[in-house]
Amino acid sequence: MISLDRASLRYGPILGLSPTTFELPDGGGITGLLGPNGAGKSSLLQLISGLLPPSGGEVRVFGAAPFRNAAVLSRMGLVPEGDRLPTGLRADRWLRMMGELSGLKGPGLKTAMARALETVGMADRSQLTFTRMSKGMRQRLRLAQALLHEPELLILDEPFNGLDPEARLTLIALLREFAAKGTRILVSSHILGEIAQLTDRILLLFRGRLLAEGTVTEIRQLRSEERRVGK
DSSP states (O other): OEEEEEEEEEETTEEEEEEEEEEEOSSSEEEEEEOOTTSSHHHHHHHHTTSSOOSEEEEEETTBOOTTOHHHHTTEEEEOSSOOOOTTSBHHHHHHHHHHHTTOOHHHHHHHHHHHHHHTTOTTTTTSBGGGSOHHHHHHHHHHHHHTTOOSEEEEESTTTTOOHHHHHHHHHHHHHHHHTTOEEEEEESOHHHHHHHOSEEEEEETTEEEEEEEHHHHHHHHHHHHHHHO
């Protein structure tokens, strides 16, 4: 489903992501991107989600380059980092607008909105404005937006930031349910415990480089070895 061949990303003179190579197979499952702030997680997700073209190398999603490729982008959903929602707007009106931008309209859009709101548990609160919503509620609405067109690939950049424990558990349960039904999910975090609750497969990034790929146990062992070497 996802293939990178020495893909890199520069922001002018700054190297955000060093040449990176890895593959993720078709089918459902959750893969975690783990690394501290500035590790290159967002840069990697921007390449995969088609927000930016690679500065070098190649990125393939569903067998094609994702940048400005509507056929690829229509098959993925994105929940970017940050909470920049129009505070005074009702959530359902914002969701409708986002659905129209995705190409949905008429009865199809109405059905998609109802399905997405029910899935994230916001069907009875969608008429609230964003100013009246908690961080967890807003995060559920952002997830509903990404699910409107039933994507095969779901990308979430630091989705747990600012969530209380109950909201985190709710989001984890939702993501596991999507993965079990066949959605491929890519989620980033700088906290190993969050990723460990979601998935057993992790890509470890540091300073713009992909350092390792493995299970939670393997990554923990690697980090322990690094601490011992550091001493």
